[in-house]
Amino acid sequence: MAIISNTVGYMDGDVLLEAFFAFDDSFTGRRPAVLINHSWVGRDDFVGEKAKKLAALGYVGFAVDVYGKGILGADAEENAKLMQPFMDDRQMLAKRVQAALYAVKLLPWVDDSKVAAIGFCFGGLCSLDLARTGADLKGVVSFHGLLGAPANTQNNVIKAKVLALHGHDDPMVPIEQVLAFEQEMTRSGVDWQLHAFGNTMHAFTNPVANNPDFGMVYQPDADKRSWLMMENFLTEIFA
Template identity: 65%
Template sequence: MTIVSNTVGYLDGDIHLEAYFAFDDALEGQRPVVLICHAWGGRDEFVAEKARKLAELGYVGFAVDMYGKGVTGSGPKENAKLMQPFMEDRALLQKRILAALSAVKLLPWVDEKRIAAIGFCFGGLCALDLVRSGANIAGVVSFHGLLIPPSLPTKKIMAKVLVLHGNDDPMVPVDHVLALASELTDSCEDWQIHTYGHTMHAFTNPVANNPDFGTVYNKHADKRSWQSLLSFLDEVFC
């Protein structure tokens, strides 16, 4: 196993973006790719580490950039400021994530017929909006993602969908979960929502430890959700 990682630039209009990717150079030929959508703070070491973990499993891990090359937030106030334009303009969000999908298909190691996307928090919303746009990919997984529906009409969802949600997540009220279930029933042939009891927002992030804000790491939900992801990828890439 020889894990190689690097960054690659791409464009959304005149916005310069920079993704981080990793793959096992000891493997030959093209292989499935997993797009990884970052949380509200921007493309950081958390998603880079996920890219490397996926590379160790034989995938190309591709951590997308939603904000622009080198743009990351320094805390909740700045993170919210960076995220807000995409929350207010979901067409902009879908255009930006589709730019990442176009970029990853240019990598020579990628089998463009076997693409999935995952996302964390804000990134979960990005991953879901990618398939809401009608993108023809194999599957999408949201980890403690925001589930606010877009004002845009949802196109037929081609992918299988898996949503991994904390029951005590204060940022995702029950009505958002129910609304998503109703939306997916109408637009998606194969969907799942897994809810973890006594689990708050950001349950996969080991540094999340702010119960007053609603972000708390949960090692059991973290492990279970990762295992669910791996089983899901085995299924959609078979």
């Protein structure tokens, strides 16, 4: 087994974006692809490593770039400034993640009829919003993602199956938002699941998260359990 990885440029309008992708070259033929949407930091090594882990499972892992080539936040203040325009304009965000979906389907190793999206924190929202556009996806997974719906997608048909992995004590996703999300998914007729991990805050998959005052704390059990749930979900949707 040899994991091959590289970067690929793609465009959203006049904005140059750069994804990181990985695949196992011991597999032959085309295979499913999994988009990986990054946190508010930008396309960093965290999502790059997830791409390699997904490659080892037999997929093409494609770490999406939402902000633009080489753009990463250095601290919470910068991260917030990078993320906020997309939170304010969810239509712009949807267009940006749709560009990634188009780009991954062009890769020669990808079975373009079998694509899923996962995401972490802000990236969870990105993955859910891509599904909300009615994109042709098999499924999406949100890891400690923001769950609030945009205002412009209520009448869209969501084709993807949805798995939301949520920390029960996440202060960024209050119970009202969780209930609204469940109602939204049910109203839309979606095949959806939401798993809440007890005694778990935001960013529970990130080993460097250690800021309880901000509500961001790594939780190793939730990290391991959520990844296994994602693996089972991908096996199901790509069968």
